[in-house]
Amino acid sequence: MTINRHGSATLEFPSDREMLVTRKFDAPAELLFDVLTKPEHLRVWFTGGDEALEVCDIDLRVGGQYRQVGVFPDGVKCSFHGTYLEVERPVRTVETWVFDGRPHDEAVETVTLYEEDGVTTMTVLLAFKDQSSLDSMFKHAPEHRDDPAVAIDGMQASYDKLDDLITTLA
Amino acid sequence: MPISEYNGRMARAATTSDVFNAIAEVHRRDILDALLAGEKPVGAIVEELRISQPQVSKHLHVLSEVGLVQCRAEGRHRYYRLDRDHLRPLDRWLAKYQERLDRLEDYLSDLRQGEEHQ
Numbered sequence: 024m025t026i027n028r029h030g031s032a033t034l035e036f037p038s039d040r041e042m043l044v045t046r047k048f049d050a051p052a053e054l055l056f057d058v059l060t061k062p063e064h065l066r067v068w069f070t071g072g073d074e075a076l077e078v079c080d081i082d083l084r085v086g087g088q089y090r091q092v093g094v095f096p097d098g099v100k101c102s103f104h105g106t107y108l109e110v111e112r113p114v115r116t117v118e119t120w121v122f123d124g125r126p127h128d129e130a131v132e133t134v135t136l137y138e139e140d141g142v143t144t145m146t147v148l149l150a151f152k153d154q155s156s157l158d159s160m161f162k163h164a165p166e167h168r169d170d171p172a173v174a175i176d177g178m179q180a181s182y183d184k185l186d187d188l189i190t191t192l193a
Numbered sequence: 194m195p196i197s198e199y200n201g202r203m204a205r206a207a208t209t210s211d212v213f214n215a216i217a218e219v220h221r222r223d224i225l226d227a228l229l230a231g232e233k234p235v236g237a238i239v240e241e242l243r244i245s246q247p248q249v250s251k252h253l254h255v256l257s258e259v260g261l262v263q264c265r266a267e268g269r270h271r272y273y274r275l276d277r278d279h280l281r282p283l284d285r286w287l288a289k290y291q292e293r294l295d296r297l298e299d300y301l302s303d304l305r306q307g308e309e310h311q
């Protein structure tokens with residue numbers, strides 16, 4: 024299959040303390056929900072490059088806990104955990120979200136799936152308690168490991184995309 | 194009045210020298226949007242955003258501090274333009290997130306193709 028939606032996720036900041044990622048998938052919501060919430064699926068796609076998913080525990084019920092630990096070849100670990108607050112298969116989960124590197128910057132994550140004509144739109148809203156916690160997300164999350172790790176990851180997007188990016192941020 | 198006289202201390206206290214912090218405010222993102230079309234004087238930005246001139250100047254100060262905008266004085270007027278190089282850290286972060294979601298898409302595609310063959 025050659026046609027895909029690569030690079031189409033959008034990032035918005037609905038408020039000073041919230042970030043929202045939106046992405047469409049050509050799959051039914053039921054399948055997407057499973058792929059997002061079952062460890063056997065997450066083990067395949069969640070980490071990439073040189074990061075391995077060492078732990079992926081999910082107890083998908085209200086009050087149940089989840090935990091994910093990613094490991095890089097240099098031994099650096101990036102782990103997240105939280106507790107499910109709402110579980111409504113296949114359209115919605117709400118859970119606390121704690122990056123163990125910054126446990127004080129806890130957020131509430133709301134994932135929604137909306138299926139229409141075979142296309143499911145996923146939104147992931149991270150609501151932090153305040154603006155500085157949101158900022159720490161960018162500075163300390165594993166996706167943004169500081170240079171030189173980021174510099175060598177080869178993921179630098181082309182300058183051409185910057186117009187789109189700024190528009191996306193509006 | 195020079196930009197630096199506007200609430201400069203407050204701006205520094207509220208933001209680090211970090212691009213993410215600077216764009217975590219809706220009016221500052223509006224200013225970046227307004228400057229997408231090209232260099233503009235402060236007055237034009239004020240008109241476009243419909244917030245007070247001191248407010249706009251305060252935000253421009255924050256954006257200048259992290260390098261997202263460059264300022265040029267011409268007579269009594271100050272002109273601002275976007276400096277795109279400083280958006281790169283944000284672009285890199287988004288690229289990593291994109292990559293994960295792209296893997297998710299590919300995996301879904303593999304699963305569905307597997308179903309078809311059964």
